[in-house]
Amino acid sequence: xxxxxxxxxxxxxxxxxxxxxxxxxxxxxxxxxxxxxxxxxxxxxxxxxxxxxxxxxxxxxxxxxxxxxxxxxxxxxxxxxxxxxxxxxxxxxxxxxxxxxxxxxxxxxxxxxxxxxxxxxxxxxxxxxxxxxxxxxxxxxxxxxxxxxxxxxxxxxxxxxxxxxxxxxxxxxxxxxxxxxxxxxxxx
Numbered sequence: 001x002x003x004x005x006x007x008x009x010x011x012x013x014x015x016x017x018x019x020x021x022x023x024x025x026x027x028x029x030x031x032x033x034x035x036x037x038x039x040x041x042x043x044x045x046x047x048x049x050x051x052x053x054x055x056x057x058x059x060x061x062x063x064x065x066x067x068x069x070x071x072x073x074x075x076x077x078x079x080x081x082x083x084x085x086x087x088x089x090x091x092x093x094x095x096x097x098x099x100x101x102x103x104x105x106x107x108x109x110x111x112x113x114x115x116x117x118x119x120x121x122x123x124x125x126x127x128x129x130x131x132x133x134x135x136x137x138x139x140x141x142x143x144x145x146x147x148x149x150x151x152x153x154x155x156x157x158x159x160x161x162x163x164x165x166x167x168x169x170x171x172x173x174x175x176x177x178x179x180x181x182x183x184x185x186x187x188x
Contacts, residue, residue: 082127082132083165089167092123093126093180093182096119096126100118100122105175107176112144115178119141120139120140120180123180124137124139127139134186135184135186138183138185140180141178142178142179145177146176153179155183163186164183166181167182168182
């Protein structure tokens with residue numbers, strides 16, 4: 001390892017002197033640069049048994065895309081891409097609700113909890129199949145017991161009528177009701 005000449009920094013200076021403080025700062029900077037150089041060469045560790053082995057495979061870092069901060073859609077993108085699929089999406093949601101709840105005849109809280117999660121996942125996957133550019137999907141599904149009571153599910157969010165869309169489908173059996181909403185939100 002290269003020797004560092006303390007005389008080049010004006011000696012060590014007196015304790016507490018400005019000259020000594022500046023010399024210490026300059027010495028610390030030079031040591032940091034020297035350590036970085038040794039790290040880059042792989043010679044920082046003196047004992048080769050302590051030095052980490054080279055990686056088997058070099059990993060290429062993944063690309064991260066930054067937001068474009070485009071607040072409005074381009075002229076050729078109106079109306080919102082997800083808005084075009086209203087009838088198809090509502091039919092898909094109804095089909096998913098019937099498939100998941102068709103075999104249930106009695107209300108069981110555990111089964112209904114699992115069914116609500118599965119409905120939300122299935123509907124979200126179906127919405128993604130449409131490949132709507134710059135649209136994020138949020139799905140809310142609820143399954144409960146139907147005892148002829150009045151139930152309302154509501155939501156509040158910041159909304160832009162030109163770019164954001166939501167579809168809601170409700171299904172009622174003799175003992176079970178299901179409610180599913182898909183929000184298609186324009187991703188800025």
